[in-house]
Amino acid sequence: MQKLVQGIHRFQTEVFSSQKALFERLAKKQEPDALFITCADSRINPNLITQTEPGDLFILRNAGNIIPAFGAVTGGEAATIEFAVAGLGVKDIIVCGHTHCGAVKAILDPSRSASMPTVESWLKNAESTRRIIRDNYSHLTGDKLETAAVEENVLVQVESLRTHPAVASALAGHRLHLHAWVYKIETGEVFHFDSDTNEFTPIQYGQLMPRLAHGIGAERRPAA
Numbered sequence: 515m516q517k518l519v520q521g522i523h524r525f526q527t528e529v530f531s532s533q534k535a536l537f538e539r540l541a542k543k544q545e546p547d548a549l550f551i552t553c554a555d556s557r558i559n560p561n562l563i564t565q566t567e568p569g570d571l572f573i574l575r576n577a578g579n580i581i582p583a584f585g586a587v588t589g590g591e592a593a594t595i596e597f598a599v600a601g602l603g604v605k606d607i608i609v610c611g612h613t614h615c616g617a618v619k620a621i622l623d624p625s626r627s628a629s630m631p632t633v634e635s636w637l638k639n640a641e642s643t644r645r646i647i648r649d650n651y652s653h654l655t656g657d658k659l660e661t662a663a664v665e666e667n668v669l670v671q672v673e674s675l676r677t678h679p680a681v682a683s684a685l686a687g688h689r690l691h692l693h694a695w696v697y698k699i700e701t702g703e704v705f706h707f708d709s710d711t712n713e714f715t716p717i718q719y720g721q722l723m724p725r726l727a728h729g730i731g732a733e734r735r736p737a738a
Contacts, residue, residue: 549598578617
């Protein structure tokens with residue numbers, strides 16, 4: 515806790531004072547560029563990864579960057595998505611998974627969450643991910659299986675986003691783009707799903723992020 519207190523002191527004396535105008539502007543309103551949906555994992559820092567400032571990202575975090583289908587769960591995820599799109603008018607939504615994800619490990623091996631009933635219940639929202647991996651990736655093991663699960667989970671959550679009315683309306687009106695990313699903790703690389711190649715490829719400097727097509731990921735799944 516002392517580390518946090520010291521951090522607050524440094525923020526107030528060094529950071530805030532040097533960016534006072536920014537925070538005064540943010541106190542009046544927020545106009546984020548994107549909704550960034552990612553895992554609650556302590557190793558993930560969306561602003562650090564994207565090198566963005568306060569006010570640039572509207573952030574939604576939970577275990578496994580999971581987005582329940584609209585109506586399946588009445589909770590913070592649906593409200594946050596609706597407010598970001600309909601209230602703030604964000605133009606992009608990014609679902610960003612990551613390597614070494616504990617939630618994904620538990621999706622692959624439910625025994626990991628057996629002693630945590632709330633976690634176990636939450637991960638039922640990723641049942642589609644579990645079945646896709648079980649039925650289509652039986653030839654993979656170890657790190658390769660985990661990587662496939664992380665990637666497929668991101669794609670599943672992007673598809674789930676489309677069931678939310680605010681998202682569906684904005685997509686139909688060409689006011690919103692969806693993006694599927696995976697952050698590799700050990701290298702700092704960020705991969706995005708390319709609809710043209712049906713693969714996750716590294717994001718390059720100056721690269722434009724195209725809108726994802728419907729039914730993303732279907733062609734990349736190998737036969738079991």
